[in-house]
Amino acid sequence: MFLQLFVNGLVTGSVIAIAAVGVSLVYGILRLVNFAYGDMMTFGAYAAYLGNVTFGLPLVVATGLAMLAAAALSLGLDFALWRPLRARRAGFMSLFLASIGLALVLRQAILLVAGPQPRSFDVDPYKVYVIGSVRLSGAQLVAIVASAVAIAAVGLFLARTSTGRVMRALSDDRALAAVSGIDVGRVIAATWVLSGLLAGLAGVLAGLVQSTFDPNFGFQLLLPIFAAVVLGGIGSAYGALAGGLVLGLAMELSTWESLAGGVDPVYKPVVAFVVLIGALLLRPQGLFGRARVV
Amino acid sequence: MSAVASGEFWAFVGVVAGIYTLLTLGLQVQFGLAGLLNFGQVGFMAIGAYTMAILVVKEGMSTWPAAPLGVLAAAAAGVLVGLPTLRLRSDYFAIVTIAFSEIVRFVATNEDRLTGGSQGTINLGGAGQASQYDDEWRRFQEWLGGVLHIGSKDVVMLLVVWAVALVLLALTAAAARTPWGRVLRAIREDEDAAASLGKDVFAYKLQALGLGAALAGLAGCFYAWQFSFFSPADFQPLVTFFAWMILILGGVGRVWAVPVGAVLFGVLFAVTRFFDFPPFSYLDSADRAYVRLMIIGLVIIGLVLLRPQGILGRRDEMVLE
Numbered sequence: 255m256f257l258q259l260f261v262n263g264l265v266t267g268s269v270i271a272i273a274a275v276g277v278s279l280v281y282g283i284l285r286l287v288n289f290a291y292g293d294m295m296t297f298g299a300y301a302a303y304l305g306n307v308t309f310g311l312p313l314v315v316a317t318g319l320a321m322l323a324a325a326a327l328s329l330g331l332d333f334a335l336w337r338p339l340r341a342r343r344a345g346f347m348s349l350f351l352a353s354i355g356l357a358l359v360l361r362q363a364i365l366l367v368a369g370p371q372p373r374s375f376d377v378d379p380y381k382v383y384v385i386g387s388v389r390l391s392g393a394q395l396v397a398i399v400a401s402a403v404a405i406a407a408v409g410l411f412l413a414r415t416s417t418g419r420v421m422r423a424l425s426d427d428r429a430l431a432a433v434s435g436i437d438v439g440r441v442i443a444a445t446w447v448l449s450g451l452l453a454g455l456a457g458v459l460a461g462l463v464q465s466t467f468d469p470n471f472g473f474q475l476l477l478p479i480f481a482a483v484v485l486g487g488i489g490s491a492y493g494a495l496a497g498g499l500v501l502g503l504a505m506e507l508s509t510w511e512s513l514a515g516g517v518d519p520v521y522k523p524v525v526a527f528v529v530l531i532g533a534l535l536l537r538p539q540g541l542f543g544r545a546r547v548v
Numbered sequence: 549m550s551a552v553a554s555g556e557f558w559a560f561v562g563v564v565a566g567i568y569t570l571l572t573l574g575l576q577v578q579f580g581l582a583g584l585l586n587f588g589q590v591g592f593m594a595i596g597a598y599t600m601a602i603l604v605v606k607e608g609m610s611t612w613p614a615a616p617l618g619v620l621a622a623a624a625a626g627v628l629v630g631l632p633t634l635r636l637r638s639d640y641f642a643i644v645t646i647a648f649s650e651i652v653r654f655v656a657t658n659e660d661r662l663t664g665g666s667q668g669t670i671n672l673g674g675a676g677q678a679s680q681y682d683d684e685w686r687r688f689q690e691w692l693g694g695v696l697h698i699g700s701k702d703v704v705m706l707l708v709v710w711a712v713a714l715v716l717l718a719l720t721a722a723a724a725r726t727p728w729g730r731v732l733r734a735i736r737e738d739e740d741a742a743a744s745l746g747k748d749v750f751a752y753k754l755q756a757l758g759l760g761a762a763l764a765g766l767a768g769c770f771y772a773w774q775f776s777f778f779s780p781a782d783f784q785p786l787v788t789f790f791a792w793m794i795l796i797l798g799g800v801g802r803v804w805a806v807p808v809g810a811v812l813f814g815v816l817f818a819v820t821r822f823f824d825f826p827p828f829s830y831l832d833s834a835d836r837a838y839v840r841l842m843i844i845g846l847v848i849i850g851l852v853l854l855r856p857q858g859i860l861g862r863r864d865e866m867v868l869e
Contacts, residue, residue, distance in 0.1 A: 287639060338853060345856075346639070347585075351796055352852040354789050358845030362838040370834075477650055480643050488639060520658045527647035534640065535632050 258388050259506045265394045267502020268401035269459045273475070274482035274494035275408055276452035282425030282489035283445050284336065285346060289353040291453060291479065293360035296472030298324040298457030300368055307376050313396075313458075321454035328450025329443060331356070336446075357473065364469040372466040375458075379465060393462040404455055405495060408448075412491055417444050425489050478505075478523060481530040487540025496542065504529045557818070559702040565814035566709035567770045569807045571787075572794045573713070573720060574763035580801040581724060582756035583736030585642035588629070589764050589791055591649030594656060594783040596622040596765025597772040598663055601681040605672040611684040615769045622765025623758045630757040634750060646785060656780040668779025669772075685773045709770055713807065716763065721803040732756055733801075793848055799861025808859060816847065 277291050288294075301323040305316030339352060381392040390398075412418040420441050424431040432438055460475055461467040482501050486493025508517040508525040517525060534540070571593060578584040600618035603609040609617075633644045656663045664671030664679070673679035686701075693704045723729050734742040735749050743749045772778055790813065798809025820840040831839060851858075 287642070335849065335853075342853070342856070344852065347796070347800075348852045348856045350642075351792060352849050354792070355845040355848030355852070358848070359842050362842040362845065365838045366835055366842070477647060481647060484640055484643050488637075518658070521654065524651050524654050527651055530647060531632065531644060534636060534644065538636050538640070540640075 256507075256510060257386070259510050260503065261388050261390065261398075262394075263503035263506030264499070265397050265463055265502070266506060267499040268405065269397060269456055269463060269498075270475075270478055270482050270502050271495045271498025272401055272404055272408075272452050272459070273456035273479045274486065274498045275405075275491050276449040276456065277479060278483045278486065278489055278491050278494035279421065279425070279445050280449045281483065282491070283421060283428075283442060284340075284349075286336070286349045286353065287346075287480075288449075289350065289476070290331075290357040290360055291449075292472035292474070292476030293357045293364070294324055294328065294450065294453035294472070295457030295460060295475065296364055296467070296469055297327060297360060298454030299461040299467050299472070300364055300373075300469075301454065302458045302461070303373050303375065307373070310376075313375060313377065317400075317455065317458045320458055321451045324454030324457070325447045325450035328446045328453065332443065332446045361469055361473060368469060370468060372468045373461075374466045375462055377462065393465065397459045397463050400455065400459060404452070408452070408491070409495070411448075417441070421445060421448075422491070425491075478526045481526050484540060485530050485533055487542040490540070490542040493540060493542030497540070501526045501529060556700060556702055559700060559706045561814045561818045562706045562811075563702060563709055563774055564817075565807075565810045566706065566713050567767050567774065568791060568794055568813065569713045569810040570709075570716065570763050570767035570770065572791045572798075572806045572810060573716060573803070574760035574767070575791055575795050576760075576801075576803060576806050577720060577763065578756050578760035579795065580803070581729060581732040581736065582753055583638070584634075584753060584757060584760075585638050586645045586757065586760065587642045587785075587788055587792070588645030588647070588649035588652075589760070590783045590785060590787040591645075591652040592622040592625055592761040592764035593768035593771065593787070594649070594652050594780070595625050596768030597778060598656060598768075599765075600769050601669050601672060601772055601778075602662065604681040604684075605669070605679045611682070611688075615766075618769050619762050619765040622768065623762035626758040626761025627754055629761075630754045634753050634757065646788075649783070649785060649788065653780050653783050656783070663780070666780060668781075669777055680776070682773050682776050686776075705774055709774075712766075712770075716766075717803055717807065724803060728752075793844075793851075796856075796858050796861075797851060799858035802860045805858060805860035812859075816844065820844075 273291065273295060277288055280286055280288050280291075298320045302313070302316045302320035305311040305319050306313050309316075311319070335352065335356065336349075339349060344352070375393075377393055377396075379391070379393075383390045383392070383395055412422055420431070420436050421444065423434075424436060424438065424441050428438075457472060460471070464471065478501060479498075482497035483494050484497070485501060486495070486497030505522040505525050508522065509519050571589060574592070575586060575589055578586045596618040598618075599621040600611070600614045603614040603617060604611055629645065629648050633641055636644065657666050659665070660667075660671070663669075667675075669681060670678055672681070689701060689704050689708075692708070693699065693701070696704070696707070698704050698707075724733075731742060731747050731752055734745075735747070735752055739749055742752075771782070775782075794806065794809040794813045796809075797812055798805030798807075817840075820843055
């Protein structure tokens with residue numbers, strides 16, 4: 255039972271982790287808490303649905319196309335909205351509020367186009383893999399493999415490529431990075447593309463794991479994602495990865511019956527927040543954040 | 549289109565604007581005065597409404613002590629949330645407060661025996677009881693309507709809500725000019741400078757948070773009375789965002805900008821209901837509801853782009869450095 259919950263936790267946690275990295279990268283570089291990220295994920299899931307169900311493409315191809323579509327939308331929004339706001343030197347509040355407005359627009363647009371009914375991808379819901387004492391649905395297996403690959407790829411990208419290093423440098427100290435000759439505009443564009451790709455992937459995986467999704471589902475996932483970002487230390491990409499996995503495991507393992515009867519599963523999101531608040535009491539800067547008072 | 553001209557309808561819009569004025573006034577105290585980014589205001593509103601309704605239905609208490617106790621419970625929740633979290637950086641604090649309001653909503657949805665669960669207050673006294681918490685309030689409304697010779701329930705409510713709101717606005721505006729209000733603004737501008745003058749920054753922030761939460765609790769009570777029924781679905785994070793939109797729309801730091809923003813928001817929300825010229829007339833009513841929220845989203849974005857300081861605010865409040 256423990257092992258099953260642990261694996262479920264890994265599945266939930268890795269989807270949260272992927273999205274949390276996307277949120278954290280943008281925050282680190284643009285100081286923008288992107289409230290529209292959940293709806294970017296919804297957009298990704300619906301784009302993949304269009305490819306997978308409407309046009310009958312294999313899910314892998316549809317997912318790739320959905321990631322590209324989300325990245326394109328992400329970049330387009332930078333041109334249309336975030337760049338003009340940067341030019342006006344908009345503060346934290348203005349950016350946050352604009353992202354709330356954007357979230358509303360995106361969600362209602364998806365509702366308008368796709369309708370409110372739940373959808374699901376073209377996968378066999380009855381296929382179950384048994385590994386030892388653990389049972390995994392096909393969707394869970396796909397999610398766990400895809401997110402392991404994505405997490406490794408993002409980790410390598412940030413650690414080894416020059417663009418990845420520049421991104422981390424910029425998020426550490428913007429002025430210093432600009433002074434040392436980094437093309438800030440190019441890095442910002444790259445950040446939006448990466449964050450959009452991750453939103454598309456996380457949206458599809460979340461839709462797979464939940465088996466059905468509707469236009470509100472991305473927004474409902476947003477709060478655990480923010481919790482993971484904060485837990486890891488806002489702006490730290492590695493921290494967001496760790497925060498996502500920790501929260502996913504905490505949410506699933508809290509229902510373990512040997513643990514004083516376990517928590518009622520409906521309270522899983524509450525567990526995530528309680529873990530978050532508890533962790534912040536011990537480390538106010540998050541698990542990987544640097545101690546500084548701002 | 550006939551409803552556009554109906555006084556009854558606009559009285560209703562005015563009541564909602566008044567309730568949002570109270571809710572947003574709480575944010576003005578917290579953010580406009582003390583610089584606290586509270587994104588969980590709707591949680592305090594829910595605590596106020598639920599405390600009042602539970603005390604009336606389950607404890608058989610009269611409305612008149614129950615409503616102040618609801619306000620008190622909201623204030624106490626504000627202090628409890630603030631104690632561990634006010635030392636966090638402001639962006640962390642913002643996210644923790646959203647988390648708090650979602651926890652409140654989850655608990656209200658799932659603890660059927662305490663709150664009636666997702667069925668709402670009709671279930672408060674147990675299934676099939678059709679519980680009402682506002683008998684006494686309605687009698688008061690009828691009595692007041694009789695005294696003032698006003699037949700419409702909504703118009704009476706309009707007068708009561710706005711009378712309360714105007715008194716509280718005046719009190720807040722006065723409080724902002726006292727030494728206490730000046731210390732709060734000093735904390736917003738430069739926490740370290742305020743601390744170096746020997747001001748207990750933490751205590752001041754806690755007071756602002758508690759007072760703002762109390763105002764949200766009061767808004768919750770009025771919300772409960774106006775609609776005679778509520779459920780956890782009434783307390784979505786969207787309500788908090790509407791309140792923030794009103795705050796920014798009016799102007800941050802200006803107490804009297806709150807009612808201006810609230811009335812504008814109410815009108816915007818109401819008027820988009822009557823868009824039945826093309827292209828809106830091609831859409832069915834569900835789709836029109838989506839378009840309405842989309843328009844509100846676009847207005848928020850446009851406002852942030854074109855007039856970040858709001859209608860009555862000062863520009864330097866919203867710009868970086």
